[in-house]
Amino acid sequence: MSRQANRGTESKKMSSELFTLTYGALVTQLCKDYENDEDVNKQLDRMGYNIGVRLIEDFLARSNVGRCHDFRETADVIAKVAFKMYLGITPSITNWSPAGDEFSLILENNPLVDFVELPDNHSALIYSNLLCGVLRGALEMVQMAVEAKFVQDTLKGDGVTEIRMRFIRRIEDNLPAGEE
Amino acid sequence: MAVCIAVIAKENYPLYIRSTPTESELKFHYMVHTSLDVVDEKISAMGKALVDQRELYLGLLYPTEDYKVYGYVTNSKVKFVMVVDSSNTALRDNEIRSMFRKLHNSYTDVMCNPFYNPGDRIQSRAFDTMVTSMMIQVC
Numbered sequence: 321m322s323r324q325a326n327r328g329t330e331s332k333k334m335s336s337e338l339f340t341l342t343y344g345a346l347v348t349q350l351c352k353d354y355e356n357d358e359d360v361n362k363q364l365d366r367m368g369y370n371i372g373v374r375l376i377e378d379f380l381a382r383s384n385v386g387r388c389h390d391f392r393e394t395a396d397v398i399a400k401v402a403f404k405m406y407l408g409i410t411p412s413i414t415n416w417s418p419a420g421d422e423f424s425l426i427l428e429n430n431p432l433v434d435f436v437e438l439p440d441n442h443s444a445l446i447y448s449n450l451l452c453g454v455l456r457g458a459l460e461m462v463q464m465a466v467e468a469k470f471v472q473d474t475l476k477g478d479g480v481t482e483i484r485m486r487f488i489r490r491i492e493d494n495l496p497a498g499e500e
Numbered sequence: 501m502a503v504c505i506a507v508i509a510k511e512n513y514p515l516y517i518r519s520t521p522t523e524s525e526l527k528f529h530y531m532v533h534t535s536l537d538v539v540d541e542k543i544s545a546m547g548k549a550l551v552d553q554r555e556l557y558l559g560l561l562y563p564t565e566d567y568k569v570y571g572y573v574t575n576s577k578v579k580f581v582m583v584v585d586s587s588n589t590a591l592r593d594n595e596i597r598s599m600f601r602k603l604h605n606s607y608t609d610v611m612c613n614p615f616y617n618p619g620d621r622i623q624s625r626a627f628d629t630m631v632t633s634m635m636i637q638v639c
Contacts, residue, residue, distance in 0.1 A: 439615050
């Protein structure tokens with residue numbers, strides 16, 4: 321139970337280089353294992369999803385945030401609490417769609433991509449696609465189906481990294497038939 | 501200020517070499533090549549002391565009529581060689597040292613790029629721009 325004991329609300333320090341290099345090794349290994357970049361993107365998203373569905377439990381336990389009443393609140397929690405807790409950055413939220421179901425997370429600096437330069441033969445690779453999977457997986461566990469995708473990436477020469485989030489629907493808990 | 505900058509692998513093959521007046525490229529390549537012997541000599545001569553002090557800067561390798569060749573070797577035995585115009589007397593030892601340090605930092609970043617395989621030629625754009633900036637600075 322020692323693991324449980326040292327799990328507090330304060331974030332633990334870790335070497336950012338180790339983190340960045342670990343993620344880099346993961347992505348390059350995927351690039352070696354799969355023929356084309358689309359498959360790698362898909363795989364990263366799937367891995368992220370698997371992380372997300374687990375991480376949300378940890379997040380809810382540690383952050384003590386309550387239920388969000390609307391998507392705007394969710395966006396705030398993601399940017400100001402979740403990103404801060406796990407990546408040590410606070411992305412800004414902009415570009416709300418008029419209907420309030422879409423927004424952008426702007427990452428000024430993305431810790432995953434320190435040192436990284438995309439080679440020319442991987443122009444279709446979405447290097448940080450894992451993040452999209454994490455967001456999708458985590459929100460799915462709290463009854464929100466969302467779509468997350470990168471629309472701008474500093475690796476591709478854009479000034480900032482932008483993740484576009486779109487709310488699709490609430491997932492209703494459909495109880496198995498015959499149970500009340 | 502520098503007219504030629506080269507990064508040489510541990511096994512003495514070039515990882516990166518750039519020189520600024522492209523027409524005399526061969527001459528600079530030759531110059532860097534010859535300087536490697538001096539680098540080896542310096543390392544073996546004061547190898548022990550060098551390791552103890554963690555001094556990576558090798559100083560002036562050899563001066564020719566028109567150019568000066570400086571060397572720097574990392575703890576992993578990667579060599580940086582820089583050819584500087586002799587007429588540029590304003591360039592002090594300290595500045596050369598700081599240029600090498602900058603080069604070293606930039607090289608470290610290249611090594612940390614997960615898409616770079618150690619031992620390959622360096623094709624990083626960031627490294628390239630850094631080298632370019634060092635070449636034109638005072639030219």
